[in-house]
Amino acid sequence: MKYTTILWDADNTLLDFGYSMRMALQAAFVHFGMDDFLDDEKIMAYDKINNSWWKRLELGEVTKAELLNGRFVDFFRMYGINDVKPEMYREVFQVELGRHYSYIPGSKEVCQALQGKVKQYVITNGVTATQHSKLSASGFSDIMDGIFISEQIGVNKPGKGFFDAVFAQIPEKDLSKILVVGDSLTSDIKGANNAGVDACWFNPDGRSAGEEYRIIADIQRLEQLFDMLKMEK
Ligand SMILES: [Mg+2]
Structure with missing residues (x-):
């Protein structure tokens, strides 16, 4: 992989x-x-x-x-x-x-299946207390290897400063081995592009992205990540 x-x-x-x-x-x-x-x-x-x-x-x-x-x-x-x-x-x-949550179809299963195979972190622009509450109640806090919230870092996605702070705190130092998965072109994909890491666009509605974005995979269901990761073997 x-x-x-x-x-x-x-x-x-x-x-x-x-x-x-x-x-x-x-x-x-x-x-x-x-x-x-x-x-x-x-x-x-x-x-x-x-x-x-x-x-x-x-x-x-x-x-x-x-x-x-x-x-x-x-x-x-x-x-x-x-x-x-x-x-x-x-x-x-x-x-x-922070109290009410509902899963994007397959999200928990996919993250659980990847547990131990890759390191997984959440990167979010949300409010710290709200995100901790929601990620903890939904079980993602236990699955993830860490949670990075822009409010704590002091820079929002897509700022390069946000990603640099994340890279400084995770063990992987080779940026080519890091993949961002997110639904937002303007914060996740643009942020990954700014930071020099690969971006996978979670695009359940099958929209088209502007030419300015570099996207290595466009997926409609999170389970497609399994094929994508295998492809990169
Ligand atoms: Mg999002």
């Missing part, structure tokens, strides 16, 4: 972020007595706002702290919510986000 080390993205690669988000949004609204507020349209509106904040974070236009509150400031403004403070809602939401 060519690779000794796999760096896994967490949200929407191992765990279904949309599920956690919907559950956490609803639980937080229930907490503030707004049990009937949330519906599909509002979830989609929040998702859009949240994604635009994360893109701006990846581009270095905003800080993590600005993102964590700003998305709820925007969302509450859109729906005229004045009774709940965005920062208070955020605190409840963040705790709930």
Whole structure:
């Protein structure tokens, strides 16, 4: 096998972020007595706002702290919510986000099967407490050889500084033996490209990537990683 080390993205690669988000949004609204507020349209509106904040974070236009509150400031403004403070809602939401999880199909089985064959680490831009809670509850903390969270490192994916900090802390020093697996072109694939390691795009919807990305494998199901790893023997 060519690779000794796999760096896994967490949200929407191992765990279904949309599920956690919907559950956490609803639980937080229930907490503030707004049990009937949330519906599909509002979830989609929040998702859009949240994604635009994360893109701006990846581009270095905003800080993590600005993102964590700003998305709820925007969302509450859109729906005229004045009774709940965005920062208070955020605190409840963040705790709930770490409590609810759902697996991307095959993720746990694939990671378990690779245990002992390669070193596996999670690389994520999420919030430290939330990610630890979710990865621990879902069992990934026990499977992984380590978890790297941008908030602790001080640089977000796709920043080269994030990957350099990871490389400094893992045993493999030959970058050609490290593979990044993730769903995001702008943070995982671009990050791997910046850092000089191979990138496998988890692309369940079969989208097409821009020419600017170097992708050595485009997979629709995580199980395809087995074939890919064998191919590299
Ligand atoms: Mg992701």
